[in-house]
Amino acid sequence: MKRVGIRDVAERAGVSISTVSNALNHPHTVSAPLVERVRSVADELGYLPLQAAQQLRAGRNGLLGMTVINIANPFFAALVSGAEEAAAAAGYRILVGNSDDDVVKERGHLELFERVQVEGVIVSPFGDAGPSIRRLQARGIPVVLADAKDDDAQLPSVSFDDVAGGRLAAEHLLANGRRRIAFVGAREEVRQVRERLQGAREAVAEHTDARLEVVISTRTTAALGQAFGADIAAAPRAEWPDAILATNDHLACGIVSGLVGAGVRVPEDIAVIGYDDIEFASVAAVPLTSVRQPAREMGRRAAELLVEHIAGSREHRALVFQPELVVRASTKTTSTAAATTTGAAAG
Incomplete structure (x- = not known):
C-alpha cells in the first residue's frame, strides 16, 4: 500500500x-x-509525519510524554522525578512538557506527543485536556492522569484527596483557636484549588464563630506570596486574618517572608499553613506547617500504570492518595508533628 x-x-x-x-x-x-x-x-x-512513520515501522521508540501544570513548583518536579524513575526501570524515557499554567502550552505539548508518536502519555491537566487526550487515544496512545481524576472512569488515574486535605488544614487552624481564616490560592477552575477550598469551607462551616475569606491569585509563586504578606501587614490590624491557608508551599513561604519582614509575628499574630510539604518547608526561617502530598510516589505509580497499559492492560485503576498533616512552628502548637492519615493510595 x-x-x-x-x-x-x-x-x-x-x-x-x-x-x-x-x-x-x-x-x-x-x-x-x-x-x-x-x-x-x-x-x-x-x-503520519515521516519521523513517526519510521518509529512505528521500528515497532517502538521507548518514549513517553508527560505534561505538568508548573514544574517550577517542587511538587510537580517531584512528580516528574518519580515518573522518570519508574519509566527508566521499565526501559522508557520521558519527554516532559511544562504547561506553565497555560492551556495553550498544554495543548501544544500534547499535540507534540501525538506527532512524535510517543508510546504513552501521563497528563497532569491544567485546563480541559479532554479533546487532546481523545486524539491521543484515537492514535492508539494510552493515557494516564496524574494528580487528577477521571470523572467518567475511562482513564487510569493517580490523584490526591484534596477535599480531605483542605479540611485537614482548616481543622488544624480551628483547633488552635483561629477563627478568621484567609484561603489564598489560584483560580477555582483549577480542580485542586476548588477541592481544597471545598474542604476548608466544610470545616469552617462547623464553627458558627469562624469565617473564611477567599483571596484569588493568578499565580501561586513565592514572590506573589511575599507581596501578599506585606499587603496584609500594611492593613489596619483589625482587618488582619488570624490564619492563612495557602494552596501551595511556595506561596505560603512567600507569605511568611512578607509578614515577618513587615514585623508581623508568625504564628503569634497570624498562623500560616501550606500545602505539598516541599523540602524547603521544614528549613524555612519559620518552619512551615503543611499538608503533605507524596508527589514522587504519585509520579511513580502513574508511570507504572502507563507501562501496564502499553503492555495491554485495560483496567482503569483509580489510585487515590490521602493527606498527612505535618505540623511545624508556623501554626503555633505544642506538637511537633501530627500524621492524621496514612498517605496511602486507595483504589
Whole structure:
C-alpha cells in the first residue's frame, strides 16, 4: 500500500504543502478552522509525519510524554522525578512538557506527543485536556492522569484527596483557636484549588464563630506570596486574618517572608499553613506547617500504570492518595508533628 504523504493531505484539503506543515507542526501560525480541516483530512487519510512513520515501522521508540501544570513548583518536579524513575526501570524515557499554567502550552505539548508518536502519555491537566487526550487515544496512545481524576472512569488515574486535605488544614487552624481564616490560592477552575477550598469551607462551616475569606491569585509563586504578606501587614490590624491557608508551599513561604519582614509575628499574630510539604518547608526561617502530598510516589505509580497499559492492560485503576498533616512552628502548637492519615493510595 502506498504511504500517504503530505502532498496527499494538501491535495485533499485544497491547501499548499507548506500550509499542511504549518497546521500540523506550528498550529499557532494558521487559523483554527484551517488547522481543524487539515487535521481532519490527515486523520481520514491516516497520514503520519515521516519521523513517526519510521518509529512505528521500528515497532517502538521507548518514549513517553508527560505534561505538568508548573514544574517550577517542587511538587510537580517531584512528580516528574518519580515518573522518570519508574519509566527508566521499565526501559522508557520521558519527554516532559511544562504547561506553565497555560492551556495553550498544554495543548501544544500534547499535540507534540501525538506527532512524535510517543508510546504513552501521563497528563497532569491544567485546563480541559479532554479533546487532546481523545486524539491521543484515537492514535492508539494510552493515557494516564496524574494528580487528577477521571470523572467518567475511562482513564487510569493517580490523584490526591484534596477535599480531605483542605479540611485537614482548616481543622488544624480551628483547633488552635483561629477563627478568621484567609484561603489564598489560584483560580477555582483549577480542580485542586476548588477541592481544597471545598474542604476548608466544610470545616469552617462547623464553627458558627469562624469565617473564611477567599483571596484569588493568578499565580501561586513565592514572590506573589511575599507581596501578599506585606499587603496584609500594611492593613489596619483589625482587618488582619488570624490564619492563612495557602494552596501551595511556595506561596505560603512567600507569605511568611512578607509578614515577618513587615514585623508581623508568625504564628503569634497570624498562623500560616501550606500545602505539598516541599523540602524547603521544614528549613524555612519559620518552619512551615503543611499538608503533605507524596508527589514522587504519585509520579511513580502513574508511570507504572502507563507501562501496564502499553503492555495491554485495560483496567482503569483509580489510585487515590490521602493527606498527612505535618505540623511545624508556623501554626503555633505544642506538637511537633501530627500524621492524621496514612498517605496511602486507595483504589
